[in-house]
Structure formats: structure tokens, C-alpha cells
Amino acid sequence: MVMLAPPTRRPPDATIGVVDRSPVRVLVVDDLPPFRRAVAGVIAVVDGFVLAGEATSGEEALGFLDEHAVGMVLMDVNMPGMGGLEAARRIRGRHPDVTVVLLSVNDTEELPREAMAVGARYRHKDRFGPDELEALWKDGGSAGS
Amino acid sequence: MEGRGVRRLLAGLRGHEIIEIGAPEWERLRTYVQVDLAGVAVAALWLGVLWAGGRREGWLLGIVALLLVMAAFLVRAIRLIRGYRRFAAVVVFALSNWVVAVAVTSVAPFALGTLTLAVLLPVLVAVQHMNHVRLSAMLGATMLVGTALVVVGSVTPGVGLEETVPKAVMDALAIVFIPFITVLVSLAAWQNHRMLVARAEALRESRARLVAAADRERCRIERTLHEGAQRRLVAAAEQARQARRLLGVAPGRAGPLLARLSDDLQEAGAELRDLAHGIYPPQLGQHGLETALRAAARHAPIPTAVRADGVGRYPPEIEINIYFCLVEALQNAVKHAGDQATAAIALQDRNGLSFDFRDTGVGCEPGLVRGGTGMTNINDRLGAIGGTLTIDTRPGGGLRLHGHLPRSALESAGVQRSRQEQGGAVLDALHAVWRLVARLYTNLQRSTHPHPLQYIATGLWTILGVVLGAGTVALALFSGAQVPWLLALAGGCGTVALLIVVALRTVKGDRVEPAIGLSAGITWCYAFTLTVLVPAALPYATLVTVSPVLLSVAFLRRRRFKAIMGGTVAAAVAVTLAGRLLPGVGFRESAPRWLVAGVVVALVVLGLTRASYLAWHNHVMLVARAEALQESRARMVAAADRERREIERDLHDGAQQRLVAAAVQSRVAQRLVDCDPGRAAPALARLHDDLSEAQAELRGLAHGIYPPHLAESGLEEALRAATRHSPLPVVIRARGLGRYPPEVEINVYFCLMEALQNAGKHAGEGATVTIDLCGRDGLSFDVRDTGDGGHPSLIRSGHGITNMYDRMGAIGGTLTLETGPGAGLRLRGYVPGLGAGTRGTL
Structure with missing residues (x-):
């Protein structure tokens, strides 16, 4: 089976890392610079990922996605403006192929009940690093899992 | 067995105690309604016994049935109080009184004298339980019901009970029930009086407690930051430095060290998150009350369910x-x-x-x-x-x-809810009635904020008017009929008029308590004399009798208030006896019926208006006395909460994010050590710098929350440390200063910081600030700047000064302000009753 999807398309699970070798373009969204810098550092050291851009709010991220091809969005939950949850819901609505990973310093059960329905995946900010990023992509599954 | 059943029934009726801290209100309201219920039960029992004793007449059973309906209303009110529906309870209580009063009077007009006061009673109970709008609607309703009652009682013939019921029975009912209702009125006034005192006291204490709690929390946060995250950051920065050194000499050992570092940073981040969470849970600001409470419930050690109905954002x-x-x-x-x-x-x-x-x-x-x-x-x-x-x-x-x-x-607080309250139109209409009555009355009084002396004076003027009118009528009748006692009556009226003129002169002085005492005496004598002469005026006399006790609510001290209460009940007994047992001068018999009815209606409406206005005045006083304290407390709590949110924001956006980022960076460095050691050294250098910055930021934050110098070395040292970086030159002089309780030190410290900030903002360039601290005979400070000054009223309304007033007020101190354009600003604060070295525990 030959996977011909552009890099913005997430490949089916079985073919990850086998057929499609083009790097995953990642958008980092966080209103605070230290964490954006740290995540950019993670992307730089993990093979198969490339930083597509940085955004400081959900609104900015939506604008970026309309103009650029992105495979994955790493986004903070707690941001001024529309916030990560609403931004994730809109991204999933407009770009269903983009994997959205929401990062939070809180545990997922501390998020509001509707958070589970936005179609994003959740990771703890504290534990994020190169291993976690690789695992995220390898886990595959539907982006909303 | 039976006894236990009865006891259980009574206990069920009462319910278990409702506890309120500070100024209890619900329990009093319930006790009150229960006393009323007891009165109704006694009346019903009495009539029942009469019926059983041989007077098998239908009217007796009719009244008993009415009383039982009233009892049902009252039981409903008690149940509403148990359901925490205070407003509804007062309304049900009022309706029960009013419906029964009007119904009984329409059947038996002779009960008018007994029931006039019963109409007034609910509004007196409501004084402390309702807001302005609801109370004014209640007053409007009282006026309408009172007028209806007196018209029904004076105009309708009734069902002819006067002929069938023996006079002794009617007299006995009046002689028991008028003083009983007077006692209830006096008790309502007593409760309002106590509430007036208790609310201010409770507020003052509560403000002090809240301020102390906020200061204790500041101290705790500072300690936690200092002993937890700050120390961990120092250690982490050291580890990053070590790892960088190991890269050159033993690269194999750098990897495990970095792994430990990332674990440590993760732990420090979690610790900081818990702290920030305890200060102000982030979900609260982001997702609202329900989500934040669900999160708190999930972490609780006991199973906790959260249910929310119609709750939005506030x-x-x-x-x-x-x-x-x-x-x-x-x-x-x-x-x-x-x-x-x-x-x-x-x-x-x-x-x-x-x-x-x-x-x-x-x-x-x-x-x-x-x-x-x-x-x-x-x-x-x-x-x-x-x-x-x-x-x-x-x-x-x-x-x-x-x-x-x-x-x-x-x-x-700015929350808009579109839902309309039930019965809004009725409420508005009643409110309008009271506004009209109040406007007429205040026009009569010529002031919207009458002083008690003015009340007394208008009361005396009214009595003077009635006395002179009665004297003139007596003189006119005497000229026609030549009956000697009419001349004596005119002479008596003249004497009373003279006495009132003397009393009016006394009242002009500024001493409220003797004036109230004097006016109470004259009022009771007037009510008694009026009833002796014209027994038909008994309903009006009962209203006049209770006006001194209503007037005293806001002005007398406890002991004197009790004396007035005693006088009121004694006067009520005397007036009732006179009204029921003495023949009078034959006004009812000689004058036409319409004249008697007209005079009684006019007098009762007048008395009711005056009593209602006194109730309104008590309500205004109750609210006004507590208002300043309530506002000050609300401001302090709001300031403390704002501060919490700021600290949480600072922690979340600052140190916590830096720690999380550093943990991620350490994992990146770890990966680089393994696969690209050349890029690891710059990454580690960046990590070290970031950790040092995070540490400095956290130190600054902790210092702003609670200056560590203050707890360690006291006020003077802390001030010197804080003013070292002040933009204006500051001179600090301290005499006889020791250590004081922490709540005093921290509040004085923040007051002085506020004063310095104020000077930095407004005094202008080139100004200098001098702070004098003195620890003799309490703790006092004197802050002067050589700046531009300003208009006192402008400065007094400023946010900073208000904050200082509140802080000083909370520790029982005072603050005075002197300023003028071009004259600089001088602030003097004083906390009494503190000797140096009175350091206690916070």
C-alpha cells in the first residue's frame, strides 16, 4: 500500500514511519514564551518533526492553520481569549485531519465536562519531552482519542 | 407514651435549632411567629371553653374557625422559615394577621380596638428581614389593610354580637389581648434594637477576622514559597551547572544527573501548582464555579456529589x-x-x-x-x-x-437576571402606596431625614392640636348646654396645652434620651386621658401607646429601652381598662354616628402612618449604621481576593511555567547528551540561566507577598529594607519601637507602603518623605512628604487612602489626613493600647 497523502495528512496507523517519511509539521500554541521555547527545543531534537510555527492564542492558531499546512497542534489549555478548549473544538471542526494535543498543568479530570467532547488528546505539561512527542505520534489512533 | 407523642409533635413543630453566627435573625423570627401562634391557640382555647361552658352560639365557633385558619397560616410560616424562605415566611405571617383581623372586625366591630395593633405587628417584624423595596411594599400593604380595618370596624354594623355577647366577655378579651399584642410589638422593637447594636458589632469583628485571615495566608504562602519551590530551584540550578561540567569530564554521568533534574523539576512544578491551586483554583477563573467544585469534590477524601441548577458565571x-x-x-x-x-x-x-x-x-x-x-x-x-x-x-x-x-x-455586583419576581406588579403597587404616604408624611415633617427630636416635636404638636380642638369643642358645647363638666374639660385641655408648650421648649435642647423619656410620658398620659374621655378612641390610643417604644429603637441604650418597654405595656393595660370599663363623656352617644366613625378612622390612619414611618426609620437606621462597616469589609475582602488572583496568576504565568519549561528543557538536554553531545552544552547553559531567572522571580514574588524582614526583625527593619529602592528619598525615624502582634505589624507596614507608593505617584519629582514611628502609648506613625499635596476631598476619595483607612480600622486604629494644594501630604496613624513587646500570635 502506498501512502500518497501530503505531509499535513495524518497517515493510517499501520503505515506510520514505514511509508510516509516526510516530517510532521507542528504548530505550538501557548501564550507564555518559556514553554513555547521549550517545546520548540523538543521538536528540534526529535526526528520526523519540524516546527511549522508558533502562536500565542487560539485565534492566532486558527488564522495560521487557514494559511499553512500543519499535521499536529500542540496547544496550552489555559490561554487568554477563546482558550485552548474552544480553539481545539474549532480546529477539529475546520481541519479534521489535524491532530490536536492539548497540554495542561492540571489533570484531565480537573477540566470541565465538555472538554472530553472537543476531539483533542490531552497531555500533562510537566511530563512533556522528546519521548512523549514520539509516543504521541506512534500511538496513532483517531485524533480525538 | 402519650406525653412523648405530644412532645414529639411540639418538637416537630418547632424543628431543631437554626444556627447563625454573628447576628442571628432566623431563630428570632421563628420564635416570634411561635409566640404569635401560642396567642392564637390560647384565644381559640378560650372561646372553645366558653362554647363548651354553655354558650352554644354560632359566632363563637366562627371565630374559633378563623383562629384555626390563622394558626394554619402560622404553622406554614414556621415551615417556610425551616426551608430558609424568610421573605415568604414574613408575608404568610402578615397575611394571617391581616386576614383574620379584618374578618373578625367585620363580624364583631367591637374587636377593632384589640386588632388595630395586630395589623401593625408584621411590618415591625419585617424591619430587619427585608430590603428597602420589599419593606416599603409591606408598609404600603399595612397602610391599606389598617385603613380597611378601621373603616370596616367603624362603618359596618357587624352581626349584632354586641347584643348577644355579655359585656364582661368582650371586656375580658380586650383586656387580655391588647396588652398581649403590645408585648409582641415591644418585643419586635426590642429585636430591632438588639439587631441594630449586634449587626455593627458582628460586622466589626468579622472585618477584623477576615483581615487577620488574609494576612495569615500571605505569611503562609511566603513561607511555602521560601521553603519549597525557592530551595528546589537553587538546587536545580546547581544540578544544571554540575551536568554542564560533567559533559566535559564524564559525559556518561551527565545523563542520569539530568534525568534526576527533570524529576526534581517536575516535583517542584507540582508543588507550586498545588500552592497556586490552594490560593485560587485556575478552573474557577477559566470554567466557573461548577467545574471548580467538581474538581474539589473529586479530590475530597469522602464521596462528594455536586449538583448545579441554572448556575452560570458570576x-x-x-x-x-x-x-x-x-x-x-x-x-x-x-x-x-x-x-x-x-x-x-x-x-x-x-x-x-x-x-x-x-x-x-x-x-x-x-x-x-x-x-x-x-x-x-x-x-x-x-x-x-x-x-x-x-x-x-x-x-x-x-x-x-x-x-x-x-x-x-x-x-x-453586576449580574443581570431577566427573570421577573413573582407578584412584581403587586409589589410595585404597594411600594407606590407607601411612597405616597411617606411623601405626605415627610412634607408634614418638612424633612426627609428627621432627627428624633423632630419626631417628638411633631408628636407633641399633634397632641397640642387635638387638645386645643377638644378644649374648643368643650367650650362651645358648654356655651350651649351649660353643663359644668364641659367647662372643667376645657380647663383641663388648656392645662395640658400649657404643659406641652413647656415640654416643646425642653425638647429643643440637644439631649435625645431625656427628650424621648419626656415625650413618652406625655404620649402615654395623652392616650390615657383621651380614652378616659372618649372610649371610642381606643384603637387610636393603642397605636399612640406603642410609638415611644418604636422611636426608642435607634436612640436608647439597652437599660433605658427596657424601661420604655415596661412603660409601654403598663400604659397599654391602663388605656385598655379605661377604654373598656369607663363610660367616657358621652361623645359616642351625643355626637352623630358618622362623626364618631369619621373621627375614629382619621385618628387611626394618623396613628398608623406615624407608627409605620417609625418602622421605616428604624429600617433605614439599621441599614445605614451597618452600611459603612459592610462596605469596608466588602472592600477588604475584595482586595484580598484580587490579591489572591494576582498571586496565582504570577505563580502560574511566571515561576510555574518556567519550571515546567525547565523540566522539558532538561529532557531535551538529556536526549542531546545521548545523541548529539555537541549541542548539549549550550542547551544546559540556557537551562541554568532560565533556572536562575525563575529563582529571582520567585524571590521577588514572595517578598511582595509578605516581607520576610517583617517577621524576622520587625517594622523598622522591614521598612528600611523596603525603602532602600524607593524612587523618592525616605527618612525613617523610630522611637521606642518594639515588636507588636503580627496583624498590627503587617497592616501598619502595608499602610506605610501604600503611603510611599502614593507619594511616589503624586508628590512629584524632588519631593522627600519622612516617616516617624513612635512606640510609646500605642503605636503611631506620621508620614510627611514635601510634594504638591492636593485637595483633601480628592485625596480622601482615592483608592489608596480608602485602603489605608480600612486596614487601620480593621486593627482598631485611626488615620488622619492633612493636606492642601502645595502643602504636601501628612498622614498620621494610631493604634491604641499596645505596649512595645506585646507580640502575640497571629
Whole structure:
């Protein structure tokens, strides 16, 4: 089976890392610079990922996605403006192929009940690093899992 | 067996005690309604005995049936109080009084004298339980019902009971019930009087407690930061430096060190997150009360259910206070309810925001709850945002907390709710009636804020008018009929008029208490004399008798108030005896019936207006006395909450993010050490710098929360340390300064910081500031700047100065301000009763 999807398309699970070798373009969204810098550092050291851009709010991220091809969005939950949850819901609505990973310093059960329905995946900010990023992509599954 | 059943019935009727901390209101309201119920029961019993004793007449049974209806109303009111529906309870109580009064009077007009006061009673009870709008509607209703009652009693013939019922029975009913209702009126006034004093005291204490709690918390946060995250950061920066060194000499050991570092940073981040969470849970600001409470419930050691109905978003000061109230309640349940207990939290937004917290724990004696700090805290917090708390517990019966934030409190905080209150149109109409009456009355008084002396003077003028009128009529009749006693009556009226003129001169002085005493004496004599001469004026006389006790509510001290209460009841007995047993001068017999009815209606409406206005005045005083304190407390709590949010934001956006980022960076460095060691060194250098910056930021934050110098070395040292970097030159002089209780030191410290900030902002360039501190005979400070000064009223209304006033007020101190354009600003603060070295525990 030959996977011909552009890099913005997430490949089916079985073919990850086998057929499609083009790097995953990642958008980092966080209103605070230290964490954006740290995540950019993670992307730089993990093979198969490339930083597509940085955004400081959900609104900015939506604008970026309309103009650029992105495979994955790493986004903070707690941001001024529309916030990560609403931004994730809109991204999933407009770009269903983009994997959205929401990062939070809180545990997922501390998020509001509707958070589970936005179609994003959740990771703890504290534990994020190169291993976690690789695992995220390898886990595959539907982006909303 | 039977006895126990009766006891259980009585206990069920009463319900278990409702506990309120500070200024209890519900319990009093309930006691009050119960006393009224007891009165009704006695009346019904009496009539029942009469019926059983041989007077098998239908009217007796009719009145008994009416009284039983009233008793049902009152039982309903008691149940409403148990359901925390105070307004509805007062309305039901009022309706029961009014319906029965009008119905009984229409059947038996001779009961008018007995029931006039019963119409007034509900509004006096309502004074402390209602807001302005509701109370004015209630006053409007009282005026309407009172007028209807007197018209019905004076105009309708009744069913002819006067002929069938023996006079002795009617007299006995009046002689028992008029003093009984007077006692109830006096008790209502007494409760209003006590509430006036208690509310101010409770507010003052609660403000001091809230300020102390906020300061204690500052101290705790500073300690936690200092001993936890700050130390961890120092160690982490050192580890990053070590790892960088190892890269050159032993690269194999750098990897494990970095792994440990990332674990340490993760732990430090978690610790900081817990701290920030305790200060102000981030979910609260982001997702609102319900989500934040669900998160808190999930972490609670006992199973806790959260239910919310119609709850939306509210201003932060409301959300944070309700959140902390419920978290405190939950902590309390975890501590005391026992292992098997469960808890349930219900939030509801209907006619205001309310919460209901119940646990299935072991409960306790009500007295224990009242003395506990947890419940006092909840009560203070809720009170500060305009809410009320009631507690319901008994051994073995769990604990129930009910908090209510009325719609008016939500609206004044800017929350808009479109739902219209039930019966809004009726409320508006009654409100309009009272506005009309009040406007007529204040025009008569010629002042919207009458002084008690003015009340007394208008009362005396009214009596003078009545006396002179009666004297003139007596003289005119004498000229026609030549009856000697008419001449004597005219002479008596003239003497009383002279006495009143003398009293009016006395009242002109400024001493309120003797003036009230004098006017009470004259008022009672007037009521008595009037009833002796014209027994038909008994309904009016009962209203006149209670006016001194209503006037005294806001002006007399406890002992004198009790004396006035005693006088009122004695006067009521005398007036009733005179009205029922003496023949009078034959006004009713000689004058035409329409004239008698007209005079009685006019007099009763006049008396009712005056009594209602006194009730309104008491309400205004009750609110006004507490208003300044209430506002000050609300400001302090709002400031403390704002500060919490700021600290949480600072921690979350600053140190916590840096720690999380550093943990991620350390993992990146670890990966680089393994696969690309050349890029690892710069990454480690960046990590080290980031950690040092985070450390400096955290130190600055902790210092701003609670200056460490203050606890360690006292006020003078802390001030010197703080002013070292001040933009204006500051001179500090201290004499006889020692150590003081921490709440005094911290509040004086922040006052002085505020003064310095103020000077930095407004004094202008080139100004200097001098601070004099003196520890002799209390603690005083004197801050002067050589700046531009300003208009005193402008400065006094400033945010900074208000904050200083509140802080000094909270520790029992005073603050004075002297300034003028071009004259600089001078602030003097004084905290009395502190010797140097009186350091206590916070």
C-alpha cells in the first residue's frame, strides 16, 4: 500500500514511519514564551518533526492553520481569549485531519465536562519531552482519542 | 407514651435549632411567629371553653374557625422559615394577621380596638428581614389593610354580637389581648434594637477576622514559597551547572544527573501548582464555579456529589467566596463527619444564588458549631459579599449549611437576571402606596431625614392640636348646654396645652434620651386621658401607646429601652381598662354616628402612618449604621481576593511555567547528551540561566507577598529594607519601637507602603518623605512628604487612602489626613493600647 497523502495528512496507523517519511509539521500554541521555547527545543531534537510555527492564542492558531499546512497542534489549555478548549473544538471542526494535543498543568479530570467532547488528546505539561512527542505520534489512533 | 407523642409533635413543630453566627435573625423570627401562634391557640382555647361552658352560639365557633385558619397560616410560616424562605415566611405571617383581623372586625366591630395593633405587628417584624423595596411594599400593604380595618370596624354594623355577647366577655378579651399584642410589638422593637447594636458589632469583628485571615495566608504562602519551590530551584540550578561540567569530564554521568533534574523539576512544578491551586483554583477563573467544585469534590477524601441548577458565571469576588465557603465546609466534613460520611453540594440560581451543603456525618451540638472557626470563616466570607449563612445540625443528624446570596447582591455586583419576581406588579403597587404616604408624611415633617427630636416635636404638636380642638369643642358645647363638666374639660385641655408648650421648649435642647423619656410620658398620659374621655378612641390610643417604644429603637441604650418597654405595656393595660370599663363623656352617644366613625378612622390612619414611618426609620437606621462597616469589609475582602488572583496568576504565568519549561528543557538536554553531545552544552547553559531567572522571580514574588524582614526583625527593619529602592528619598525615624502582634505589624507596614507608593505617584519629582514611628502609648506613625499635596476631598476619595483607612480600622486604629494644594501630604496613624513587646500570635 502506498501512502500518497501530503505531509499535513495524518497517515493510517499501520503505515506510520514505514511509508510516509516526510516530517510532521507542528504548530505550538501557548501564550507564555518559556514553554513555547521549550517545546520548540523538543521538536528540534526529535526526528520526523519540524516546527511549522508558533502562536500565542487560539485565534492566532486558527488564522495560521487557514494559511499553512500543519499535521499536529500542540496547544496550552489555559490561554487568554477563546482558550485552548474552544480553539481545539474549532480546529477539529475546520481541519479534521489535524491532530490536536492539548497540554495542561492540571489533570484531565480537573477540566470541565465538555472538554472530553472537543476531539483533542490531552497531555500533562510537566511530563512533556522528546519521548512523549514520539509516543504521541506512534500511538496513532483517531485524533480525538 | 402519650406525653412523648405530644412532645414529639411540639418538637416537630418547632424543628431543631437554626444556627447563625454573628447576628442571628432566623431563630428570632421563628420564635416570634411561635409566640404569635401560642396567642392564637390560647384565644381559640378560650372561646372553645366558653362554647363548651354553655354558650352554644354560632359566632363563637366562627371565630374559633378563623383562629384555626390563622394558626394554619402560622404553622406554614414556621415551615417556610425551616426551608430558609424568610421573605415568604414574613408575608404568610402578615397575611394571617391581616386576614383574620379584618374578618373578625367585620363580624364583631367591637374587636377593632384589640386588632388595630395586630395589623401593625408584621411590618415591625419585617424591619430587619427585608430590603428597602420589599419593606416599603409591606408598609404600603399595612397602610391599606389598617385603613380597611378601621373603616370596616367603624362603618359596618357587624352581626349584632354586641347584643348577644355579655359585656364582661368582650371586656375580658380586650383586656387580655391588647396588652398581649403590645408585648409582641415591644418585643419586635426590642429585636430591632438588639439587631441594630449586634449587626455593627458582628460586622466589626468579622472585618477584623477576615483581615487577620488574609494576612495569615500571605505569611503562609511566603513561607511555602521560601521553603519549597525557592530551595528546589537553587538546587536545580546547581544540578544544571554540575551536568554542564560533567559533559566535559564524564559525559556518561551527565545523563542520569539530568534525568534526576527533570524529576526534581517536575516535583517542584507540582508543588507550586498545588500552592497556586490552594490560593485560587485556575478552573474557577477559566470554567466557573461548577467545574471548580467538581474538581474539589473529586479530590475530597469522602464521596462528594455536586449538583448545579441554572448556575452560570458570576463576578470573581462572588465565585471565589462561594467556592472557598464550600471547600471549607468540605474540609470540615472530612475532619468531623466520620469515615462513613458522604457529602452533597447543591448550587442553585433562583431568586439569587444559593448553595446547600449536607453531610451524612455524626453532626454535633449546635453550640459547638457556633464557636468553631470554620463556620465563622464561612459566615464572614459569605457576609462580605452580601449573603447569609444558616447552619442546621444535631448530634447524629449530620450537618446542613445553607448559604444564600440574594438577587439584590447579585445585581449590585453586576449580574443581570431577566427573570421577573413573582407578584412584581403587586409589589410595585404597594411600594407606590407607601411612597405616597411617606411623601405626605415627610412634607408634614418638612424633612426627609428627621432627627428624633423632630419626631417628638411633631408628636407633641399633634397632641397640642387635638387638645386645643377638644378644649374648643368643650367650650362651645358648654356655651350651649351649660353643663359644668364641659367647662372643667376645657380647663383641663388648656392645662395640658400649657404643659406641652413647656415640654416643646425642653425638647429643643440637644439631649435625645431625656427628650424621648419626656415625650413618652406625655404620649402615654395623652392616650390615657383621651380614652378616659372618649372610649371610642381606643384603637387610636393603642397605636399612640406603642410609638415611644418604636422611636426608642435607634436612640436608647439597652437599660433605658427596657424601661420604655415596661412603660409601654403598663400604659397599654391602663388605656385598655379605661377604654373598656369607663363610660367616657358621652361623645359616642351625643355626637352623630358618622362623626364618631369619621373621627375614629382619621385618628387611626394618623396613628398608623406615624407608627409605620417609625418602622421605616428604624429600617433605614439599621441599614445605614451597618452600611459603612459592610462596605469596608466588602472592600477588604475584595482586595484580598484580587490579591489572591494576582498571586496565582504570577505563580502560574511566571515561576510555574518556567519550571515546567525547565523540566522539558532538561529532557531535551538529556536526549542531546545521548545523541548529539555537541549541542548539549549550550542547551544546559540556557537551562541554568532560565533556572536562575525563575529563582529571582520567585524571590521577588514572595517578598511582595509578605516581607520576610517583617517577621524576622520587625517594622523598622522591614521598612528600611523596603525603602532602600524607593524612587523618592525616605527618612525613617523610630522611637521606642518594639515588636507588636503580627496583624498590627503587617497592616501598619502595608499602610506605610501604600503611603510611599502614593507619594511616589503624586508628590512629584524632588519631593522627600519622612516617616516617624513612635512606640510609646500605642503605636503611631506620621508620614510627611514635601510634594504638591492636593485637595483633601480628592485625596480622601482615592483608592489608596480608602485602603489605608480600612486596614487601620480593621486593627482598631485611626488615620488622619492633612493636606492642601502645595502643602504636601501628612498622614498620621494610631493604634491604641499596645505596649512595645506585646507580640502575640497571629
